[in-house]
Amino acid sequence: MKEIRIHARAGQGAITTAALIGFSYFKEGKYPYAFPHFGAARMGAPMNAFLRVDSKPVRLRSQVYEPNFVIVVDPTLMRGYNCFSGLKDDGIAVVNGKDDLEMPKLKAGQKVLVVPANEIALKTIGKPLANTTLIGAFAAASGELKLDTILEVVKLRFSGKVQEGNIEAVKQGFEFVKNLK
């Protein structure tokens, strides 16, 4: 079983992110369970979306405390909160941010990848909606999902110009991480 924790603010699309990743796992024959946890029930409040995935149906219904993967949609959340708490010793974090983003010290086996997802999203979608870029980056960083599966899922979710932009965002997020390696 693998566990993913997404950190975002309500309204930034963390649930959509979890849904798209979950649907991609589902397309690849796995059993995902994606669910949100809201803090204060209003836009802008810190919230989490979680994803648990296994080769058999997931029964565990608690929140995720020791994730294999962390995705930080909004890096301002890192100011007052440890987004990496419980991250597995060989865990991978994908953070939306710029090169100069200050990072806490992590364990030797842990990996943090800073992806300029807002910039990529502005170029591809025209709005700073980082989610699809981060999904592409997550796929490349984790090796968990095929790029083609994600593109298929994004095509089903969006249409028209928004679809084109998001497909490009996924690809660029994926490529950005591939080029880091």
Add this chain to the structure above:
Amino acid sequence: MKQFLEGSRVVAEIVKLCKPGVISAYPITPQTHIVEELAKMVADGELVSQFINVESEHSAASVVLGAVATGVRVFTATSSQGLLLMGEVIFNISGMRMPVVLTCANRAISAPINIWNDQQDSMALRDSGWIQIYAENNQEAADFHLIAYRIAEDKSVMLPVMVCMDGFILTHGMEAIDMPEQGQVDKFLPPYNPLYKLDPAEPISMGLLADPGYYMETRYAIQETLEQTLKLIPKVAGEFSSVFGRDYKDCLVEEYKTKDAEKVIVAMGSVCGTVKEVVDGLREKGKKVGLLKIITFRPFPYTRVFEALKNIPKVAVLEKAVSLGAYAPLAVELRACFFNKKKSPKVISSFVAGLGGRDITEQSIKEIFKKLNTKEIALEFIDLKPELIKDEYGE
């Protein structure tokens, strides 16, 4: 066909397949997505039904009561304060023997206001004459709605059914489910054919005054029907299995690794999944533990529970509800079930957890198994924060 869907969407899709003629609801978190989806289906012409927008849950319940009395299948859904506001009508619906099906997206009760999951809302209405079924996952949530309509509309029952599913954990949880086909649903669930209905051509009155000469028999009749329903539910679950291929056994309880168990947790709803995970983990370490999941809470399946637990030495009742000033509701049933019986667990300890959405972790479950020893615990709250309950204004 397997689909990856949000729990609320799953319920909406299933309700669509049941073809209700009238749907009425007032939005409340975490139930809102269910009726939003249904409203969209009606607006898009996917579902031929009257979706009646109302100004409160009291009106929503009144609308479905009036509609079902005219002989049409109905649906509504709510949570928490919404269910409480429906309260008066809830008793009228069962008292008038109307087969309403309602989804309760379980949520905590105010005050203080709290939008998160526990089961205090449906528990508050446990004595209303409604049948209550609790789902562990979204597949069960889907399937139990089909079973609910069949039972509610059975002429030997004619009582409403509340399908309870944990708010957020299930309503907002996305997972793979096997969505039934319309043909299967039509085969399992025939159109609603009422015994009596409001019809201007043949006028009758319903819900009239019953003076002391009549009232008690109405309550006796519901009590007797509910006892009989315990025999019907397994029959309907059997038919369900033959049409859809998913076997809920008697659909009253689920016994999970209880046969040789020394310690068993009794629970309802989504937390049962977490308990199963812990049970499997402890079994690997050689611990003889198990779970008894209560599916049907009303009518309460005393005989089945007795049979399932009579040889288990230690039983812990885990619930997301309280009966303030008394033992917790599910624990009361378990203790009543074994009162004065020759065969009985030595210990029936009671634990309340997860109120107001406090997360019930694997650790919480392990702690309950650990606390389940020779000394019976009358009532204990799990995962309390002592620092929040110190006496700030005292001496």
